[in-house]
Amino acid sequence: MDRRVKEDMGASMALDPDAELMLRVKEGDEASFALLLDKHRSSVIHFLYRMVQNRAISEELAQEVFLRVYRSRETYEATAKFTTWLFRIATHTAFNWLRDRKSERSQESLDEEGGHARHVPDRSPLVEQRMVADVRVDEIRRAVAALPDKQRAAVVMHKYEEMEYAQIAAVLSCSESAVKSLLFRAYETLRARLSHMA
Amino acid sequence: MMPGPTNCPMNSQQEAALLLDYCAGRLEAGAARDVERHLAECARCTEFVAGQQALWNVMNSWQAPPVSADFDRHLDGRLRETDSLLWIERVTRALRPAFARPPLALAAVCLVMAAGMLLRNPRASVAPSVDSHARMEQIEPEQVEKALDDMQMLRELSSAPSTDAASPKTL
Ligand SMILES: [Zn+2]
Numbered sequence: 034m035d036r037r038v039k040e041d042m043g044a045s046m047a048l049d050p051d052a053e054l055m056l057r058v059k060e061g062d063e064a065s066f067a068l069l070l071d072k073h074r075s076s077v078i079h080f081l082y083r084m085v086q087n088r089a090i091s092e093e094l095a096q097e098v099f100l101r102v103y104r105s106r107e108t109y110e111a112t113a114k115f116t117t118w119l120f121r122i123a124t125h126t127a128f129n130w131l132r133d134r135k136s137e138r139s140q141e142s143l144d145e146e147g148g149h150a151r152h153v154p155d156r157s158p159l160v161e162q163r164m165v166a167d168v169r170v171d172e173i174r175r176a177v178a179a180l181p182d183k184q185r186a187a188v189v190m191h192k193y194e195e196m197e198y199a200q201i202a203a204v205l206s207c208s209e210s211a212v213k214s215l216l217f218r219a220y221e222t223l224r225a226r227l228s229h230m231a
Numbered sequence: 232m233m234p235g236p237t238n239c240p241m242n243s244q245q246e247a248a249l250l251l252d253y254c255a256g257r258l259e260a261g262a263a264r265d266v267e268r269h270l271a272e273c274a275r276c277t278e279f280v281a282g283q284q285a286l287w288n289v290m291n292s293w294q295a296p297p298v299s300a301d302f303d304r305h306l307d308g309r310l311r312e313t314d315s316l317l318w319i320e321r322v323t324r325a326l327r328p329a330f331a332r333p334p335l336a337l338a339a340v341c342l343v344m345a346a347g348m349l350l351r352n353p354r355a356s357v358a359p360s361v362d363s364h365a366r367m368e369q370i371e372p373e374q375v376e377k378a379l380d381d382m383q384m385l386r387e388l389s390s391a392p393s394t395d396a397a398s399p400k401t402l
Contacts, residue, residue: 228285
């Protein structure tokens with residue numbers, strides 16, 4: 034089975050060590066799951082944090098992402114780079130949360146809540162308060178939050194996760210040229226909104 | 232490609248990605264030199280690059296907070312819950328044909344009870360003594376009730392939609 038998957042993946046995929054680890058998780062090796070968690074915990078949480086802009090919620094969503102990875106281990110096939118699959122799950126988790134939140138809170142403005150959900154207690158209010166108090170950071174945060182969801186995800190993956198266009202395209206299930214257009218429009222908006230801070 | 236205004240990357244959003252790569256320092260040395268040659272004679276691209284670099288410097292100040300110390304512990308607990316639920320789901324699936332036929336279900340319950348008795352009292356023989364038989368009769372109603380409760384729980388689990396395992400595939 035392992036050999037067949039590697040052959041299907043081709044030479045480049047066979048080199049993806051994370052996919053190899055996930056195939057070991059599929060065979061019941063829990064230590065490989067711990068290695069994957071260790072390697073990608075921060076990037077997944079940080080990506081989700083910049084998407085939902087709340088520390089407690091980003092960690093809660095990251096838990097769901099890793100649970101989904103674990104629950105899917107038996108059906109996992111290494112047909113794509115592991116991080117592409119992981120970020121696809123993370124992106125959909127974030128989009129779902131943002132969609133639900135929009136419908137729940139259509140009456141509330143971002144200004145009123147300061148971009149933070151009130152009903153979920155933050156595990157580290159000091160850190161978050163300090164960040165909110167920082168006007169510069171707050172302005173960046175609001176500018177990114179004002180982007181359409183897909184543009185926001187593209188910017189966060191491109192700028193903060195340093196992903197290539199092809200991988201962002203695979204995560205967002207669109208073409209590479211669509212990603213370039215998304216990014217061009219998103220950065221154009223951000224430059225206009227944040228130019229006074231430069 | 233460049234230099235020359237007719238080959239200006241700013242003529243299309245697709246080509247402008249090259250300038251983004253340049254700003255991010257992701258271009259190889261040769262490609263970066265080509266961009267710099269073009270920048271020397273194109274005010275439009277120079278303005279774009281300056282604006283983009285300034286934007287990224289601003290965006291660099293937005294740092295994500297550190298991960299909570301109890302993240303792994305919390306996740307570990309949820310993984311264990313997941314394992315238990317998956318185990319129950321598997322048992323449910325395996326026993327579903329038996330539950331469809333009451334005599335088999337009754338036999339399964341008796342078998343589980345007998346196994347439970349043996350596990351609780353490993354010294355008990357397959358043919359019980361009069362004493363142990365009496366003891367068995369005493370606890371039987373309670374165990375049957377428990378087994379039926381378990382069966383009910385398993386039925387509920389098996390009828391509940393199970394989407395989690397397949398969901399990432401459908402993303
Ligand atoms: Zn130009």
